Amino acid sequence: MHCYDRGMSTQPEIDQHIASKSGKVSAIFGSLELENPGTILDIATGDAVVPMVLRRNFPDATILAVDRDITFASKLLATRNVRGVTLLERDVAATGLQEDSVDLVILYQVLHHLSEQSAPKCLREAARVLKLTGRMVVVESSIESLDPQQTVWLELHRLEADIDGALEKQGEKMRSRTDIESLLQCTGFTAGCRRDFAEFVDDISSQSIGKLEQELRAAVAKLPERKRMDIDQRLTELLSIARRDGATTLPSYAFVATLSHNS
Numbered sequence: 001m002h003c004y005d006r007g008m009s010t011q012p013e014i015d016q017h018i019a020s021k022s023g024k025v026s027a028i029f030g031s032l033e034l035e036n037p038g039t040i041l042d043i044a045t046g047d048a049v050v051p052m053v054l055r056r057n058f059p060d061a062t063i064l065a066v067d068r069d070i071t072f073a074s075k076l077l078a079t080r081n082v083r084g085v086t087l088l089e090r091d092v093a094a095t096g097l098q099e100d101s102v103d104l105v106i107l108y109q110v111l112h113h114l115s116e117q118s119a120p121k122c123l124r125e126a127a128r129v130l131k132l133t134g135r136m137v138v139v140e141s142s143i144e145s146l147d148p149q150q151t152v153w154l155e156l157h158r159l160e161a162d163i164d165g166a167l168e169k170q171g172e173k174m175r176s177r178t179d180i181e182s183l184l185q186c187t188g189f190t191a192g193c194r195r196d197f198a199e200f201v202d203d204i205s206s207q208s209i210g211k212l213e214q215e216l217r218a219a220v221a222k223l224p225e226r227k228r229m230d231i232d233q234r235l236t237e238l239l240s241i242a243r244r245d246g247a248t249t250l251p252s253y254a255f256v257a258t259l260s261h262n263s
Contacts, residue, residue: 017047018047018049018076018080021047021049022049022052022053024197024252025049025050025053025054025108026053026056026057027197028139028195028197028252028254029053029054029057029137030057031195031197032137032195032254032256034104034135034137034256036058036060036061037058037061037103037104037134037135038061038062038103039061039062039063039064039101039102039103039104040054040058040061040062040063040064040102040103040104040105040106041064041065041066041095041097041102041104041105041106041126041129042054042063042064042065042066042106042108043066043092043095043105043106043107043110043122043125043126044066044067044092044107044110044113044122045065045066045067045070045073045087046067046072046073047072047073047076048065048070048072048073048074048076048077048082048085048087049076050065050106050108051063051065051077051082051085052076052077052080052082052085054106055082055083055084055085059084061103061104062086063084063085063086064085064086064088064097064102065085065086065087065088066087066088066089066090066092066095067087067088067089067090067092068089068090068091068092069089070087070088070089073087074087092110092118092122092125093118093121093122093124093125094125095125095129097129098129099128099129100129100130100131100132101129101131102129102130102131102134103130103131103133103134103135104134104135104136104137105126105129105130105134105135105136105137106136106137106139107122107126107136107137107138107139108137108139109139109140109141110122110138111138111140111175111180111183112140112141112157112175119183120183120186120187123183123184123187123188123189124187124188126187127187127188127189127259130259132259134258134259135256135257135258136189136256136257136258137254137255137256137257138180138184138254138255138257139252139253139254140175140177140180140252140253140254141252141253152238152241152242155238156212156216156238156239156242159216159231159234159235159238160216162231163216163219163220163223163231177194177253180255181255184255184257185260188259188260189257189258189259189260190257190258190259190260191255191257192255192256192257192258193255193256194253194254194255194256195253195254195256196252196253197252197253197254209239209242209243212239213235213239216235217235220232220235
């Protein structure tokens with residue numbers, strides 16, 4: 001339903017976001033020491049910062065980026081004069097690419113935005129297009145590293161899933177590292193090395209809280225009255241805690257996965 005960085009509204013905020021995210025992406029992928037891939041696929045590219053950085057890191061690679069809406073990504077690449085990235089406006093579970101055609105698949109902060117139903121479909125599509133010798137990099141935020149004061153963000157995600165369930169929508173799901181390893185295994189991957197990046201964090205700002213509240217309040221308003229009263233009270237309590245605690249951060253980690261031999 002939401003993405004925390006959608007709270008950005010002004011050009012300075014967008015520029016700051018791009019600079020911060022570019023630095024993290026460059027450092028994370030630089031530390032993974034990946035061999036030069038021939039073809040890279042960034043799934044659910046969002047703002048296209050990942051392929052923009054990978055264009056610099058791998059200048060000879062063919063870089064493809066898929067998302068269901070590439071409007072913002074197209075504007076970003078154009079304003080930054082980034083060439084050599086092909087944007088594809090397609091479903092992340094049906095990219096239309098050939099089987100065994102990609103050397104490196106990227107899922108950067110994607111899986112927690114996918115439901116129980118959609119996450120396996122996305123990963124099976126990644127397995128379909130990935131070469132047998134290819135690699136997939138999954139970068140997520142580490143919920144295991146949350147301080148007790150930060151668990152409000154887990155509760156907000158759970159509440160959001162409850163709202164989506166009441167509206168018969170497929171909600172997002174925050175997953176633990178063990179959850180993701182199991183998900184990779186059941187969709188044809190072996191989760192190889194895992195790298196933790198405590199120094200690379202995702203910031204959740206007070207402005208993001210405001211944007212999140214707008215989206216959740218609008219969704220709650222669509223619920224039946226009896227359900228709406230209960231969820232609205234929970235939402236008010238959680239947002240109050242989030243505002244009291246102020247901005248928070250989530251450390252990142254990355255899995256480098258390969259296709260299972262028996263997939």
